[in-house]
Amino acid sequence: xxxxxxxxxxxxxxxxxxxxxxxxxxxxxxxxxxxxxxxxxxxxxxxxxxxxxxxxxxxxxxxxxxxxxxxxxxxxxxxxxxxxxxxxxxxxxxxxxxxxxxxxxxxxxxxxxxxxxxxxxxxxxxxxxxxxxxxxxxxxxxxxxxxxxxxxxxxxxxxxxxxxxxxxxxxxxxxxxxxxxxxxxxxxxxxxxxxxxxxxxxxxxxxxxxxxxxxxxxxxxxxxxxxxxxxxxxxxxxxxxxxxxxxxxxxxxxxxxxxxxxxxxxxxxxxxxxxxxxxxxxxxxxxxxxxxxxxxxxxxxxxxxxxxxxxxxxxxxxxxxx
Amino acid sequence: xxxxxxxxxxxxxxxxxxxxxxxxxxxxxxxxxxxxxxxxxxxxxxxxxxxxxxxxxxxxxxxxxxxxxxxxxxxxxxxxxxxxxxxxxxxxxxxxxxxx
Numbered sequence: 316x317x318x319x320x321x322x323x324x325x326x327x328x329x330x331x332x333x334x335x336x337x338x339x340x341x342x343x344x345x346x347x348x349x350x351x352x353x354x355x356x357x358x359x360x361x362x363x364x365x366x367x368x369x370x371x372x373x374x375x376x377x378x379x380x381x382x383x384x385x386x387x388x389x390x391x392x393x394x395x396x397x398x399x400x401x402x403x404x405x406x407x408x409x410x411x412x413x414x415x416x417x418x419x420x421x422x423x424x425x426x427x428x429x430x431x432x433x434x435x436x437x438x439x440x441x442x443x444x445x446x447x448x449x450x451x452x453x454x455x456x457x458x459x460x461x462x463x464x465x466x467x468x469x470x471x472x473x474x475x476x477x478x479x480x481x482x483x484x485x486x487x488x489x490x491x492x493x494x495x496x497x498x499x500x501x502x503x504x505x506x507x508x509x510x511x512x513x514x515x516x517x518x519x520x521x522x523x524x525x526x527x528x529x530x531x532x533x534x535x536x537x538x539x540x541x542x543x544x545x546x547x548x549x550x551x552x553x554x555x556x557x558x559x560x561x562x563x564x565x566x567x568x569x570x571x572x573x574x575x576x577x578x579x580x581x582x583x584x585x586x587x588x589x590x591x592x593x594x595x596x597x598x599x600x601x602x603x604x605x606x607x608x609x610x611x612x613x614x615x616x617x618x619x620x621x622x623x624x625x626x627x628x629x630x631x632x633x634x635x636x637x
Numbered sequence: 638x639x640x641x642x643x644x645x646x647x648x649x650x651x652x653x654x655x656x657x658x659x660x661x662x663x664x665x666x667x668x669x670x671x672x673x674x675x676x677x678x679x680x681x682x683x684x685x686x687x688x689x690x691x692x693x694x695x696x697x698x699x700x701x702x703x704x705x706x707x708x709x710x711x712x713x714x715x716x717x718x719x720x721x722x723x724x725x726x727x728x729x730x731x732x733x734x735x736x737x
Contacts, residue, residue, distance in 0.1 A: 524737075629722065
Protein backbone atom coordinates (compact mmCIF):
# COMPACT_ATOMS: atom_id res chain seq x y z
CA UNK A 316 0.00 0.00 0.00
CA UNK A 317 1.36 3.41 -0.97
CA UNK A 318 0.98 6.09 1.64
CA UNK A 319 0.54 9.69 0.48
CA UNK A 320 2.37 12.42 2.38
CA UNK A 321 2.44 16.21 2.59
CA UNK A 322 4.86 18.28 4.67
CA UNK A 323 5.19 21.91 5.71
CA UNK A 324 6.24 24.10 8.65
CA UNK A 325 3.93 25.28 11.43
CA UNK A 326 4.10 25.97 15.17
CA UNK A 327 7.84 26.50 14.77
CA UNK A 328 8.40 22.92 13.68
CA UNK A 329 7.88 20.47 10.84
CA UNK A 330 4.49 18.99 10.04
CA UNK A 331 3.95 15.74 8.14
CA UNK A 332 0.54 14.35 7.25
CA UNK A 333 0.25 10.83 5.86
CA UNK A 334 -2.90 9.18 4.55
CA UNK A 335 -3.52 5.65 3.36
CA UNK A 336 -6.03 7.02 0.84
CA UNK A 337 -4.18 9.40 -1.45
CA UNK A 338 -7.45 10.93 -2.64
CA UNK A 339 -8.25 11.93 0.93
CA UNK A 340 -4.88 13.52 1.69
CA UNK A 341 -5.97 17.00 0.62
CA UNK A 342 -8.97 16.97 2.95
CA UNK A 343 -6.85 15.61 5.78
CA UNK A 344 -4.23 18.32 5.26
CA UNK A 345 -6.87 21.06 5.32
CA UNK A 346 -8.24 19.71 8.57
CA UNK A 347 -4.78 19.58 10.12
CA UNK A 348 -4.02 23.15 9.03
CA UNK A 349 -7.26 24.31 10.66
CA UNK A 350 -6.43 22.57 13.93
CA UNK A 351 -2.90 23.97 14.02
CA UNK A 352 -4.18 27.48 13.34
CA UNK A 353 -6.59 27.09 16.26
CA UNK A 354 -3.80 25.74 18.48
CA UNK A 355 -1.45 28.59 17.56
CA UNK A 356 -4.08 31.18 18.41
CA UNK A 357 -5.05 29.43 21.64
CA UNK A 358 -1.79 28.52 23.32
CA UNK A 359 1.28 29.76 21.53
CA UNK A 360 3.68 31.18 24.11
CA UNK A 361 5.38 33.31 21.47
CA UNK A 362 2.37 35.23 20.22
CA UNK A 363 1.40 38.24 22.26
CA UNK A 364 -2.14 37.94 20.95
CA UNK A 365 -2.59 34.28 21.84
CA UNK A 366 -5.14 33.37 24.45
CA UNK A 367 -2.41 31.83 26.62
CA UNK A 368 -0.39 35.06 26.56
CA UNK A 369 -3.46 36.98 27.70
CA UNK A 370 -4.09 34.42 30.43
CA UNK A 371 -0.50 34.68 31.66
CA UNK A 372 -0.74 38.47 31.72
CA UNK A 373 -3.83 38.25 33.92
CA UNK A 374 -2.46 35.91 36.58
CA UNK A 375 -4.05 36.66 39.92
CA UNK A 376 -7.57 36.91 38.55
CA UNK A 377 -10.09 34.35 37.37
CA UNK A 378 -10.15 34.03 33.58
CA UNK A 379 -12.62 32.13 31.43
CA UNK A 380 -10.88 30.37 28.56
CA UNK A 381 -11.92 28.80 25.26
CA UNK A 382 -12.74 25.08 25.02
CA UNK A 383 -9.46 24.40 23.23
CA UNK A 384 -7.29 26.16 25.80
CA UNK A 385 -9.31 24.48 28.56
CA UNK A 386 -8.55 21.09 27.02
CA UNK A 387 -4.86 21.96 26.78
CA UNK A 388 -4.72 23.13 30.39
CA UNK A 389 -6.60 20.04 31.50
CA UNK A 390 -4.09 17.87 29.65
CA UNK A 391 -1.17 19.73 31.21
CA UNK A 392 -2.56 19.39 34.73
CA UNK A 393 -3.24 15.71 34.16
CA UNK A 394 0.37 15.31 32.99
CA UNK A 395 1.59 16.99 36.14
CA UNK A 396 -0.58 14.81 38.32
CA UNK A 397 0.42 11.55 36.63
CA UNK A 398 4.12 12.39 36.77
CA UNK A 399 4.14 13.75 40.32
CA UNK A 400 5.05 17.14 38.94
CA UNK A 401 7.91 16.06 36.67
CA UNK A 402 5.98 17.60 33.78
CA UNK A 403 4.68 20.87 35.19
CA UNK A 404 3.01 23.65 33.17
CA UNK A 405 4.10 26.34 35.64
CA UNK A 406 7.63 26.37 34.19
CA UNK A 407 6.66 29.32 31.98
CA UNK A 408 8.67 31.89 33.88
CA UNK A 409 11.66 29.56 34.29
CA UNK A 410 11.99 28.73 30.60
CA UNK A 411 11.58 32.37 29.65
CA UNK A 412 14.31 33.41 32.09
CA UNK A 413 16.53 30.66 30.70
CA UNK A 414 16.28 32.44 27.37
CA UNK A 415 13.68 30.43 25.45
CA UNK A 416 11.33 33.36 25.05
CA UNK A 417 10.78 33.44 21.29
CA UNK A 418 10.24 31.16 18.35
CA UNK A 419 13.33 29.00 18.38
CA UNK A 420 14.29 29.92 14.83
CA UNK A 421 14.86 33.46 16.11
CA UNK A 422 16.89 32.29 19.13
CA UNK A 423 19.34 30.00 17.36
CA UNK A 424 20.08 30.11 13.67
CA UNK A 425 21.13 27.15 11.61
CA UNK A 426 23.46 25.09 13.76
CA UNK A 427 26.10 25.86 14.86
CA UNK A 428 25.93 29.55 14.02
CA UNK A 429 23.77 31.67 16.27
CA UNK A 430 21.24 34.18 15.03
CA UNK A 431 21.41 37.86 15.98
CA UNK A 432 19.03 37.13 18.84
CA UNK A 433 21.22 34.22 19.87
CA UNK A 434 24.37 36.37 19.80
CA UNK A 435 22.69 38.94 22.03
CA UNK A 436 21.81 36.18 24.51
CA UNK A 437 25.30 34.75 24.34
CA UNK A 438 26.68 38.10 25.47
CA UNK A 439 24.03 38.50 28.08
CA UNK A 440 24.60 37.74 31.75
CA UNK A 441 23.63 34.42 33.27
CA UNK A 442 21.12 35.05 36.02
CA UNK A 443 19.79 31.56 36.56
CA UNK A 444 19.19 30.42 40.10
CA UNK A 445 17.93 27.05 41.22
CA UNK A 446 14.50 27.31 42.76
CA UNK A 447 11.35 25.26 42.50
CA UNK A 448 8.68 26.39 40.05
CA UNK A 449 5.37 27.57 41.57
CA UNK A 450 3.87 24.14 41.02
CA UNK A 451 0.80 22.91 39.18
CA UNK A 452 -1.15 22.57 42.44
CA UNK A 453 -1.33 26.35 42.59
CA UNK A 454 -3.54 26.40 39.50
CA UNK A 455 -7.29 26.49 40.15
CA UNK A 456 -9.14 25.18 37.13
CA UNK A 457 -12.88 24.67 36.94
CA UNK A 458 -13.69 22.30 34.12
CA UNK A 459 -17.35 23.11 33.81
CA UNK A 460 -17.03 26.88 33.69
CA UNK A 461 -13.60 26.70 31.96
CA UNK A 462 -12.28 29.19 34.48
CA UNK A 463 -8.61 29.42 35.42
CA UNK A 464 -7.18 31.17 38.45
CA UNK A 465 -3.40 31.38 38.76
CA UNK A 466 -1.44 33.07 41.53
CA UNK A 467 0.20 36.36 40.56
CA UNK A 468 3.36 36.07 38.45
CA UNK A 469 2.72 32.42 37.55
CA UNK A 470 3.16 31.73 33.82
CA UNK A 471 1.91 28.62 32.07
CA UNK A 472 3.92 26.90 29.36
CA UNK A 473 1.96 24.24 27.50
CA UNK A 474 4.74 23.56 25.04
CA UNK A 475 5.40 19.93 25.86
CA UNK A 476 1.92 18.53 26.28
CA UNK A 477 0.43 21.15 23.99
CA UNK A 478 2.24 19.98 20.87
CA UNK A 479 1.40 16.33 21.52
CA UNK A 480 -2.23 17.19 22.20
CA UNK A 481 -2.27 19.15 18.95
CA UNK A 482 -1.01 16.07 17.09
CA UNK A 483 -3.80 13.95 18.59
CA UNK A 484 -6.45 16.55 17.78
CA UNK A 485 -5.10 16.99 14.27
CA UNK A 486 -5.10 13.24 13.60
CA UNK A 487 -8.68 12.93 14.82
CA UNK A 488 -9.77 15.85 12.66
CA UNK A 489 -7.83 14.56 9.65
CA UNK A 490 -9.47 11.16 9.85
CA UNK A 491 -12.89 12.75 10.11
CA UNK A 492 -12.14 14.83 7.02
CA UNK A 493 -10.68 11.89 5.13
CA UNK A 494 -13.76 9.85 5.85
CA UNK A 495 -12.03 6.49 5.75
CA UNK A 496 -8.67 4.77 5.84
CA UNK A 497 -5.96 5.91 8.18
CA UNK A 498 -3.93 9.04 8.86
CA UNK A 499 -0.71 9.92 10.65
CA UNK A 500 0.22 13.39 11.85
CA UNK A 501 3.74 14.26 12.92
CA UNK A 502 4.47 17.56 14.66
CA UNK A 503 8.19 17.88 15.09
CA UNK A 504 8.55 14.18 15.70
CA UNK A 505 5.56 13.83 18.00
CA UNK A 506 3.38 11.36 16.13
CA UNK A 507 -0.35 10.62 16.36
CA UNK A 508 -2.29 8.13 14.29
CA UNK A 509 -5.99 7.54 13.66
CA UNK A 510 -7.99 5.04 11.68
CA UNK A 511 -6.83 1.98 9.82
CA UNK A 512 -3.03 1.75 9.50
CA UNK A 513 -1.28 0.58 6.38
CA UNK A 514 -0.37 -3.10 6.21
CA UNK A 515 2.27 -3.81 8.82
CA UNK A 516 1.65 -0.56 10.65
CA UNK A 517 3.00 2.98 10.40
CA UNK A 518 6.76 2.99 9.87
CA UNK A 519 8.65 5.28 12.24
CA UNK A 520 12.38 5.95 12.29
CA UNK A 521 13.44 6.49 15.89
CA UNK A 522 16.09 9.20 16.11
CA UNK A 523 17.36 11.84 18.49
CA UNK A 524 16.58 14.68 16.10
CA UNK A 525 13.26 14.84 14.28
CA UNK A 526 15.06 16.45 11.33
CA UNK A 527 16.81 13.14 10.59
CA UNK A 528 15.82 11.87 7.16
CA UNK A 529 13.28 9.07 7.52
CA UNK A 530 15.15 6.91 5.02
CA UNK A 531 18.36 7.30 7.00
CA UNK A 532 20.14 4.69 9.07
CA UNK A 533 18.55 3.84 12.38
CA UNK A 534 15.91 1.85 14.15
CA UNK A 535 12.55 1.63 12.41
CA UNK A 536 9.53 0.48 14.34
CA UNK A 537 5.99 -0.14 13.13
CA UNK A 538 3.00 0.99 15.17
CA UNK A 539 -0.55 -0.09 14.39
CA UNK A 540 -2.20 2.66 16.40
CA UNK A 541 -1.71 5.28 19.09
CA UNK A 542 1.18 7.69 19.29
CA UNK A 543 4.94 7.92 19.56
CA UNK A 544 6.87 10.80 21.09
CA UNK A 545 10.52 11.58 21.61
CA UNK A 546 11.97 14.05 24.07
CA UNK A 547 15.60 15.00 23.75
CA UNK A 548 18.07 17.40 25.29
CA UNK A 549 20.18 17.26 22.13
CA UNK A 550 17.92 19.63 20.20
CA UNK A 551 16.62 23.15 20.93
CA UNK A 552 19.85 24.05 22.64
CA UNK A 553 21.26 27.53 22.97
CA UNK A 554 24.14 29.22 24.70
CA UNK A 555 23.85 31.87 27.34
CA UNK A 556 26.81 33.44 29.03
CA UNK A 557 28.93 30.50 27.95
CA UNK A 558 26.50 27.92 29.36
CA UNK A 559 24.77 25.52 26.98
CA UNK A 560 21.07 25.29 27.82
CA UNK A 561 18.18 23.25 26.48
CA UNK A 562 14.40 23.37 26.57
CA UNK A 563 13.49 20.60 29.04
CA UNK A 564 13.14 22.26 32.42
CA UNK A 565 13.33 20.41 35.73
CA UNK A 566 10.50 21.85 37.87
CA UNK A 567 12.51 21.13 41.01
CA UNK A 568 15.24 23.58 40.00
CA UNK A 569 13.73 25.73 37.21
CA UNK A 570 16.86 24.87 35.23
CA UNK A 571 17.45 22.63 32.21
CA UNK A 572 17.64 18.99 33.25
CA UNK A 573 21.01 17.39 33.88
CA UNK A 574 20.00 13.73 34.17
CA UNK A 575 21.62 10.66 32.64
CA UNK A 576 19.27 10.33 29.64
CA UNK A 577 19.58 12.64 26.65
CA UNK A 578 16.79 11.14 24.54
CA UNK A 579 13.70 9.10 25.40
CA UNK A 580 11.13 7.70 22.96
CA UNK A 581 7.83 6.22 24.16
CA UNK A 582 4.90 4.54 22.42
CA UNK A 583 1.47 4.90 24.00
CA UNK A 584 -2.23 4.93 23.20
CA UNK A 585 -1.99 8.60 22.28
CA UNK A 586 0.73 11.03 21.33
CA UNK A 587 -0.12 13.01 24.45
CA UNK A 588 0.52 10.09 26.78
CA UNK A 589 3.69 9.15 24.91
CA UNK A 590 4.95 12.73 25.25
CA UNK A 591 4.08 12.94 28.93
CA UNK A 592 6.06 9.77 29.57
CA UNK A 593 9.07 10.71 27.44
CA UNK A 594 9.36 14.17 28.96
CA UNK A 595 8.89 12.86 32.49
CA UNK A 596 11.56 10.24 31.89
CA UNK A 597 14.12 12.90 30.94
CA UNK A 598 13.25 14.91 34.04
CA UNK A 599 13.17 11.93 36.40
CA UNK A 600 16.64 10.84 35.41
CA UNK A 601 17.84 7.61 37.01
CA UNK A 602 14.38 6.82 38.34
CA UNK A 603 12.92 6.87 34.83
CA UNK A 604 13.42 3.20 34.00
CA UNK A 605 11.52 1.88 37.01
CA UNK A 606 8.84 4.50 36.50
CA UNK A 607 8.35 3.62 32.82
CA UNK A 608 8.21 -0.07 33.66
CA UNK A 609 5.54 0.71 36.22
CA UNK A 610 3.59 2.57 33.55
CA UNK A 611 3.89 -0.48 31.25
CA UNK A 612 4.87 1.71 28.33
CA UNK A 613 7.30 0.55 25.65
CA UNK A 614 10.25 2.93 25.68
CA UNK A 615 13.74 3.50 24.34
CA UNK A 616 16.16 5.54 26.43
CA UNK A 617 19.52 6.87 25.29
CA UNK A 618 22.06 7.72 27.97
CA UNK A 619 24.36 10.70 27.61
CA UNK A 620 27.17 8.33 26.62
CA UNK A 621 25.05 6.70 23.92
CA UNK A 622 24.07 3.55 25.81
CA UNK A 623 20.55 2.51 24.83
CA UNK A 624 17.99 0.89 27.12
CA UNK A 625 14.81 -0.82 25.88
CA UNK A 626 11.84 -0.95 28.21
CA UNK A 627 8.71 -3.10 28.20
CA UNK A 628 7.34 -4.22 24.87
CA UNK A 629 9.70 -2.17 22.76
CA UNK A 630 10.64 -4.34 19.75
CA UNK A 631 13.83 -6.32 19.76
CA UNK A 632 16.55 -3.95 18.49
CA UNK A 633 18.22 -6.85 16.65
CA UNK A 634 15.48 -6.74 14.07
CA UNK A 635 14.82 -3.07 13.62
CA UNK A 636 17.71 -1.73 11.57
CA UNK A 637 16.48 0.14 8.55
CA UNK B 638 -14.55 21.38 110.67
CA UNK B 639 -17.21 23.78 109.41
CA UNK B 640 -20.45 22.20 108.38
CA UNK B 641 -22.54 23.71 105.53
CA UNK B 642 -26.20 24.27 105.67
CA UNK B 643 -28.28 22.77 102.82
CA UNK B 644 -28.82 26.29 101.41
CA UNK B 645 -25.09 27.03 101.38
CA UNK B 646 -24.39 23.67 99.75
CA UNK B 647 -26.96 24.31 96.98
CA UNK B 648 -25.48 27.77 96.28
CA UNK B 649 -22.01 26.24 96.01
CA UNK B 650 -23.18 23.57 93.60
CA UNK B 651 -24.91 26.20 91.41
CA UNK B 652 -21.75 28.30 91.33
CA UNK B 653 -19.72 25.24 90.39
CA UNK B 654 -22.13 24.44 87.50
CA UNK B 655 -21.87 28.01 86.21
CA UNK B 656 -18.08 27.87 86.30
CA UNK B 657 -18.04 24.50 84.52
CA UNK B 658 -20.41 25.76 81.81
CA UNK B 659 -18.43 28.95 81.34
CA UNK B 660 -15.14 27.11 81.07
CA UNK B 661 -16.58 24.66 78.53
CA UNK B 662 -18.08 27.42 76.38
CA UNK B 663 -14.86 29.43 76.54
CA UNK B 664 -12.79 26.43 75.50
CA UNK B 665 -15.13 25.76 72.58
CA UNK B 666 -14.88 29.35 71.38
CA UNK B 667 -11.10 29.20 71.71
CA UNK B 668 -10.86 25.97 69.68
CA UNK B 669 -13.02 27.40 66.88
CA UNK B 670 -11.06 30.64 66.86
CA UNK B 671 -7.67 29.01 66.76
CA UNK B 672 -8.82 26.59 64.05
CA UNK B 673 -10.08 29.43 61.89
CA UNK B 674 -6.88 31.38 62.30
CA UNK B 675 -4.78 28.32 61.45
CA UNK B 676 -6.85 27.55 58.37
CA UNK B 677 -6.58 31.11 57.16
CA UNK B 678 -2.84 31.21 57.73
CA UNK B 679 -1.97 27.83 56.24
CA UNK B 680 -4.60 26.97 53.67
CA UNK B 681 -2.52 24.13 52.24
CA UNK B 682 -2.68 22.87 48.68
CA UNK B 683 -5.18 20.72 46.91
CA UNK B 684 -4.29 17.15 46.21
CA UNK B 685 -4.80 15.40 42.92
CA UNK B 686 -8.27 16.35 42.00
CA UNK B 687 -10.25 18.21 44.57
CA UNK B 688 -10.42 21.59 46.12
CA UNK B 689 -12.75 23.40 48.41
CA UNK B 690 -12.10 26.83 47.02
CA UNK B 691 -14.67 28.78 45.11
CA UNK B 692 -13.15 27.55 41.87
CA UNK B 693 -13.40 23.81 42.19
CA UNK B 694 -10.73 21.65 40.67
CA UNK B 695 -12.75 18.89 39.14
CA UNK B 696 -11.88 15.45 38.01
CA UNK B 697 -10.89 15.78 34.37
CA UNK B 698 -13.42 14.59 31.87
CA UNK B 699 -13.37 14.36 28.13
CA UNK B 700 -14.05 17.70 26.55
CA UNK B 701 -15.11 18.39 23.03
CA UNK B 702 -13.19 21.29 21.65
CA UNK B 703 -13.49 23.41 18.58
CA UNK B 704 -10.87 21.21 17.03
CA UNK B 705 -12.14 17.84 18.17
CA UNK B 706 -11.58 15.83 21.29
CA UNK B 707 -8.82 13.91 22.96
CA UNK B 708 -10.16 10.99 24.91
CA UNK B 709 -6.85 10.29 26.60
CA UNK B 710 -7.02 13.58 28.47
CA UNK B 711 -9.61 12.04 30.78
CA UNK B 712 -7.73 8.97 31.92
CA UNK B 713 -6.18 8.68 35.32
CA UNK B 714 -3.32 6.59 33.96
CA UNK B 715 -0.97 6.86 31.05
CA UNK B 716 -2.53 4.56 28.48
CA UNK B 717 -0.48 1.95 26.67
CA UNK B 718 -1.32 0.66 23.23
CA UNK B 719 -3.17 -2.62 22.93
CA UNK B 720 -0.67 -3.69 20.28
CA UNK B 721 2.98 -3.04 20.95
CA UNK B 722 5.29 -1.61 18.29
CA UNK B 723 6.84 -4.23 16.06
CA UNK B 724 9.52 -4.66 13.46
CA UNK B 725 9.47 -5.88 9.92
CA UNK B 726 7.20 -3.36 8.24
CA UNK B 727 8.17 -2.66 4.68
CA UNK B 728 5.55 -0.22 3.47
CA UNK B 729 6.11 3.30 2.22
CA UNK B 730 5.84 6.57 4.07
CA UNK B 731 8.29 6.40 6.94
CA UNK B 732 8.38 9.38 9.29
CA UNK B 733 10.90 10.30 11.97
CA UNK B 734 10.25 10.52 15.67
CA UNK B 735 12.90 12.61 17.34
CA UNK B 736 13.44 15.60 19.53
CA UNK B 737 12.44 18.98 18.16
